[in-house]
Amino acid sequence: MRHSDAAAWYAYLADPRVIEHTSIPELTLTLVEAMVARELDGYVAGTSRRWAVADAHDRLVGTCGFSNWSLPHSHAELVYDLAPDFWGRGLMRAAVCQVLDWALNEAGFNRVHAFVMITNVPSIRLLEAVGFSREGTLRGYRVARGIARDFHVYAMLRE
Secondary structure, X not given: OOHHHHHHHHHHHOXXXXXXXXXXXXXXXXXXXXXXXXXXXXXXXXXXXXXXXXXXXXXXXXXEEXXXXXXXXXXXXXXXXXXXXXXXXXXXXXXXXXXXXXHHHHOOOOEEEEEEEXXXXXXXXXXXXXXXXXXXXXXXXXXXXXEEEEEEEEEEEOO
């Protein structure tokens, strides 16, 4: 990711369809600029890694990577988002497969998990298609637009 990606990231995160089934709050461009800065700081600190998914013109159309990771405990949380114009093209599936390969084979994590709102059917399908297993449901786990929502926990372990 680059600082210059903030406007493109904000453009699609401001779309209600993108955040409807997530705990992502309504955002401002200033908040998204801070998110980009935090991601870049996370690269340096070794606490997170999120890559940009870019179109043919090198414009950010999605992100995919890891947050909330623990090197001592060898686990990381998978996170991703994608602009609606690119839904249904297999881009996120390809990105998820690439970042999983990095996490499990290069970085050496033992476990990658993801939390997905129980209403987020496309994300559930994606996780299951790439080999994640549902471990359970966390009731009232995250607040989304003022309401505590239920989230499924999915995980993949290094074999």
